[in-house]
Amino acid sequence: MTEASTDEELVQRMRAGNEAAFTMLYWRWQRGLYRFALRMSGSPSIAEDVTQEVFMSLVGEMNRYDSARGSLCAYLFGIARNQVRRALQKGEKHTGEAGGVEEQQEIHGKQIVAHDPLEDLARTETTELVRQAVLTLPVHYREVVVLCDLQSMTYEQAAAVLECAVGTVRSRLHRAHAHLIEKLRTAHRSESAPKRFSAARCLS
Amino acid sequence: MNCKSFDFIMQDLARDEIVNEPVRRAALLHAEQCGRCRSVLLDETALVASLRALAETTENCQAPDHLEAELRAGFRSRIGALSRDASPGGRTRAPGRLLRRWGAMAAMAVLGAMIPLALSRWAQMHGTPQANVPGSHAARSGPEAPAAGRVEVKNGHSAVPGSSVLKSPVGAPTRPGQEPRRMRRSILPTARRNPDVRYLAQRTVRDKQSGKGESLVASSSDTEVATDFLPVSYGADSIPLEGGQVFRVSMPRSTLLTFGLPMNVDRVGEPIQADVLLGLDGRARAVRFVNRIGNR
Secondary structure, eight states: OOTTOOHHHHHHHHHTTOHHHHHHHHHHHHHHHHHHHHHHHSOHHHHHHHHHHHHHHHHHTTTTOOGGGOOHHHHHHHHHHHHHHHHHHHTSSOTTSHHHHHHHHHHHHHHOOOSSHHHHHHHHHHHHHHHHHHHTSOHHHHHHIIIIIISOOOHHHHHHHHTSOHHHHHHHHHHHHHHHHHHHHHHHHHHHSOOHHHHHHHHO | OOHHHHHHHHHHHHTTOOOOHHHHHHHHHHHHHOHHHHHHHHHHHHHHHHHHHHHHHTTTOOOOHHHHHHHHHHHHHHHHHHHHHHSSSOOOOOOSGGGHHHHHHHHHHHHHHHHHHHHHHHHHHHTOOGGGSTTOHHHHTOSOOOOTTOOOOOOOEEOSBTBOTTSOOTTOOOOTTOOOSOOBOOSHHHHHHOHHHHHHHHHHHHHHHHTSSOOTGGGSOTTEEEOOOEEOOOSSSOOOOOOEEEEEEEEETTHHHHTTOOOOGGGTTSEEEEEEEEETTSOEEEEEEEEEGGGO
């Protein structure tokens, strides 16, 4: 068993009780699944739960995956998608809540390399605006944005995960981008608008 | 290129995914000439760049380390449980929150088994007719057959391994020392073909031998004739059965042919009753056809 083993081979070995095969599958897919759930929900705790649920399903129902019906990628992301939707519906953690923001700041704090503080600040602000805009999209638009734009999946791969036609993915992405552009424009306008309290504070 | 065809490929253009170079050049040329399309392309390109920047911020995120250890422990216990299920013997308790779901399923199964018992006791104490008790003898052999193709829940016993799916409903009349008239073949030949049904059959036989549960034969109405439980397969893979419920349903008589059983052509319009064993995933795992002797 090597890194080059296909998903199908690893699943077969896993079904036979090979723990190394399961571990390899875990390391092959956990990052993508975790990021997908994180980007969809904005919450690391939901992302962790979703990742766990996906692999629990894989282990609990080993014979359910049928390679003839689609790739393991589509299968796992399909489970993750359902889990995320369930978590969002449950409202366990609202995406825009303070806790989520703190968690996100923690994540971003690790990622940003401080070259030019002002440039980094501006970049961080823009990224944060985009992140918030993505999180406020309706779920079916958010899914295509996360899969195609943030996970760098092709339209075909995204269509397999979402179990819809490629044309549907394209049109949803088109509309999602239109929504995002509109949201970002509005956010920029509100940011650039003069604020009374700032002026009052300057005068004081 | 016009604005409509530009709109169609604009997304790919902004993502730099157009493979066809002449098309890309034509689109860019159109964007130079058309102010509206140029503005749309600029917005789209900026958005794609922002999204890529956002993707980069979470590029190194991954599941926490402890998750791997938990899942591996869960995998080991799952494999252990499967191998124990294959051979006679009970399950041991697996650690970790990973198995919470399986524990919940078992608890639901126990509850499912307890509710008919409680209802039956209550009915006996208060003299309620047994037809009102789910899974009772009277309910199972009611005179009104449901309409063909319509599924009606007649018996909702829980059926996880460890509970007795095929046992009689509590409260069903049994006649100790008297051989019932019901003609019934053993389910064991079927069980040999399907490990899940085999498990249930072994369990039922064990219960029978230990006197814990009522006998399989005495479990049903004396006026009924039933086939074996015929396994329903889904391709080459055998899906493990962790639990389920048996439902009494009414089916078109022609369903018999689907299972390779003979059908009386004169009665083709009459529905036939069947007990369907549904797994927890909602799939039918086994079916047995039931006929009342009085109807034959």
